[in-house]
Amino acid sequence: MTATDFLDRRHDEKEPGPATWGWRGRVRRWSGGLVKPQMGPREQAYEKDRAQIQKDFDGPRSIAFVNPKGGAAKTTSVLATGYTFGTVRGGGVVAWDNNETRGTLGIRGSRSRHRNTTRELLAELGRFGDVHQSRIGDLGAFVRSQGDAHFDVLASDERPDVTGVIHAKDFLEVHALLERFYRVILVDTGNNMRAENWLAAADAADLLVVTSTVREDTGYSGLWMLDALQDAGYANLKYRTITVLSDPSEKVDPKLAADLVAVYEQRTRGVYRVPYDPALVSGSEVPYGRLSAATQRSWLRACAGMAAAL
Ligand SMILES: Nc1ncnc2c1ncn2[C@@H]1O[C@H](COP(=O)(O)OP(=O)(O)OP(=O)(O)O)[C@@H](O)[C@H]1O
Numbered sequence: 042m043t044a045t046d047f048l049d050r051r052h053d054e055k056e057p058g059p060a061t062w063g064w065r066g067r068v069r070r071w072s073g074g075l076v077k078p079q080m081g082p083r084e085q086a087y088e089k090d091r092a093q094i095q096k097d098f099d100g101p102r103s104i105a106f107v108n109p110k111g112g113a114a115k116t117t118s119v120l121a122t123g124y125t126f127g128t129v130r131g132g133g134v135v136a137w138d139n140n141e142t143r144g145t146l147g148i149r150g151s152r153s154r155h156r157n158t159t160r161e162l163l164a165e166l167g168r169f170g171d172v173h174q175s176r177i178g179d180l181g182a183f184v185r186s187q188g189d190a191h192f193d194v195l196a197s198d199e200r201p202d203v204t205g206v207i208h209a210k211d212f213l214e215v216h217a218l219l220e221r222f223y224r225v226i227l228v229d230t231g232n233n234m235r236a237e238n239w240l241a242a243a244d245a246a247d248l249l250v251v252t253s254t255v256r257e258d259t260g261y262s263g264l265w266m267l268d269a270l271q272d273a274g275y276a277n278l279k280y281r282t283i284t285v286l287s288d289p290s291e292k293v294d295p296k297l298a299a300d301l302v303a304v305y306e307q308r309t310r311g312v313y314r315v316p317y318d319p320a321l322v323s324g325s326e327v328p329y330g331r332l333s334a335a336t337q338r339s340w341l342r343a344c345a346g347m348a349a350a351l
């Protein structure tokens with residue numbers, strides 16, 4: 042171990058973030074940039090992940106978050122991805138709740154003065170028919186800005202009496218509209234793989250993110266879903282899928298976690314683990330700014346993996 046490695050180990054925070062680049066960052070800051078120690082390996086990895094997320098795509102890209110089991114961290118993952126892509130790319134990101142029944146993206150994202158959802162947008166699609174006249178600002182009546190997280194949320198129908206059918210045509214129309222105004226479209230999905238809008242989302246996605254918690258039932262559901270997609274003839278499924286595995290509690294069974302990582306590594310391009318974060322437990326509005334440094338770093342890594350696959 043070199044002396045610099047030693048200093049890195051001793052003085053870098055456990056999961057360094059932009060404000061705390063260990064002794065190198067402090068020297069850089071305190072000297073007003075006059076002394077610039079070279080980046081350490083962890084800082085280099087951090088910058089590499091950011092650069093990957095900031096890459097230019099040659100068109101809009103859609104990512105669908107899928108697992109037919111409830112509580113598999115789909116909605117949480119969509120919001121964490123929205124926050125990461127939104128802040129690192131500086132906007133151009135929308136998270137859309139494509140649940141056929143009431144989804145929770147709207148209540149877990151920051152609120153807005155309006156209560157409009159996909160349903161109201163579908164009813165008003167005519168306003169956006171003329172591509173020369175319609176403006177992104179007009180979408181502000183339907184999406185909910187996430188403030189400092191730099192992305193928007195389009196909620197699902199929030200009425201209690203919702204009958205729960207969104208046709209494939211509805212999905213395609215809203216998706217085409219979002220593609221006109223955003224560069225990255227994150228699609229939260231429901232738990233019925235046979236629903237028209239679920240299948241339409243899987244078809245439209247450039248990338249599927251299988252979310253699972255470190256639990257046997259959610260892990261199994263995700264694999265069962267991959268089998269079903271494979272049987273349905275989805276081409277290059279492994280190539281267009283990644284896995285995000287969340288810890289559902291402070292302590293998880295390490296053997297189960299290792300088994301899930303191993304099996305999903307066989308079935309998808311890569312597996313990214315994200316830690317349990319007490320800030321996410323309540324299931325209410327996600328306090329983006331209060332996510333732990335470890336959570337933020339893990340999502341940066343996972344989102345870099347997503348961007349690399351797009
Ligand atoms: N990393 C984490 N740390 C702590 N709690 C988490 C984490 N990830 C998810 N949770 C919690 O787990 C619960 C279920 O997650 P979530 O709502 O994202 O699942 P879902 O797959 O969208 O479920 P559904 O299919 O019912 O919509 C939420 O209350 C959320 O706050």
Ligand SMILES: [Mg+2]
Nearest residue numbers: 115116144145
């Ligand atoms: Mg959900």
